[in-house]
Amino acid sequence: MALVSLHDVTAGYGGAPILHGVNISIEASDVGVIVGPNGAGKSTALKSIFGLLKVSEGSIVFDGDDITNRSPDSLVPKGLSFVPQEHNVFTSLSVSENLEMGAFTRTDDFADTMTEVYDMFPDLKLKRHQRAGELSGGQRQMVAMGRALMSRPKLLLLDEPSAGLSPRYMMEIFAQVARINQTGVGVLMVEQNARQALGFATKGFVLANGSNLFTGTGQDLLNDPDVAKSFLGGHQP
């Protein structure tokens, strides 16, 4: 059974719809990657899952439950976490306070999870008392991912986790995403570095103008000449 699936979702920000009958479905074992041109509605698709905008048609099912138009604070305890594309850390809070906020909905002891996050991103442990706003872009991205992991999600939604990062940081973030996935957490992420992301994705979705253009495994999309030509910056030999 799919961990999350969007069925013919039409959604928007109050005006004309941005998504027109989008279908996306991944399993807990998957790393799903959404690619597409700017303004295609990739971020909008993630936000619609997380209840941040109104779904007018279609439905979203997570872990067997219909979660269409549920509020974000009710989704976090259900096992959903979201790292937005921008402004994804509390800049005036320390690194450890950022992580703590990710665990806000938990009533049990979350010290273990915090240790796991610090093991995953040793840089953060060194800077745990520093304000998140003083960190580099890559470190902030780690804080944002760490915060999202603190609620121990079943599904992690990541909006362009590698945006603006150097290749070194990008590869590190992708390696951590793969590792998180291996612990049984489903990942659905939007990426601009499409070639690298599709390289380790088990499912790929190409969105354009708010509709599905292609769907397949990561390799399928990489090998598809049309996708390569339009979205991957030329076919690689």
Next chain:
Amino acid sequence: MNELIFFINKVLISGAILGSIYALGAVGVTLIFGILRFAHFAHGDMMTLGAFVSYILVTLLVAMGVTAPIPLGILVLPVAMAIAAVIALGIDKGFYAPLRARGSKPVVLLIASIGVTLMIQGLIRLFAGVGTRSFFDAEAKDIFRIDMSWLGATRDISITEPQIWMIGLTVVAVILLHIFLTGTRLGKAMRAMADNMDLALVSGINTALVVRVTWVIAGSLACLAGTMLALDVTLKPDLAFNIVLPIFAAAIVGGLGQSYGAIAGGYLVGFAETLAVFNWSAVLRPLNDVLPAGWSLPQNLALVPTEYKLTVAFVILVVVLLVRPTGIFRGAST
């Protein structure tokens, strides 16, 4: 020596009292702004209302013949602050929450809070009349005098018992607020929500709970500040409405949304106002001896006449905004 003591009495003590009251009011204003993004204009009247709650409780105690070693106005504070917190929650639920639920803009909430101001003042006048009342009809206001004759002075440093309480309680309130904001999950969530509302929602922070806690803190601190003010001067329906502007100046100077900034801003504005209306002639009087014959200092050497005290807050506000547009502590700019 007498000049120094005059200075301590008129500037240090008065400034600390005024600063404490401004600081406690400004913290409430800044917390509400940080969480709800609107300027709560009715904050002064919540202070006045809190003072009236304390006054009613004191009247009840006096009627019951209760006496205490501390001023009754101080004794009733815990209960009065709890009642004021409930009133603040009620005001939010009745007037501001419905507007927020409808997605109203901050300016609509500001206007609504002006409505709340008029309503509170009207209700107070309706039930309590327009007269002036004192907390010290039934008991005496103790004045402590510190003998300074060992320094060759003939004047005493004098401070009233409520004034000592005020300074002490403000320190306690600030420390407790600090512990709450940095040491508890809810306090951190409050800072998180003021920092980034969208991310707070996404993190699953219970924003409705944070909003309620904000009103509880703002309402109870307003009651504390209002009661202090009424203990220091007298209680009247427009008690704190008159100081809502310096309180906003303090919050803005400190950087809107910044609690520590609001406290610093409160004392800055409080001391600046006190210094500006201080009659320097009294302190500089010894100079008369060394001035050439026929010269003497004028009787009044205050920088600003007392009636224009309010302008001081605005001068500070304008200067700070020109030099550091987001306030001393870099607050929100919206």
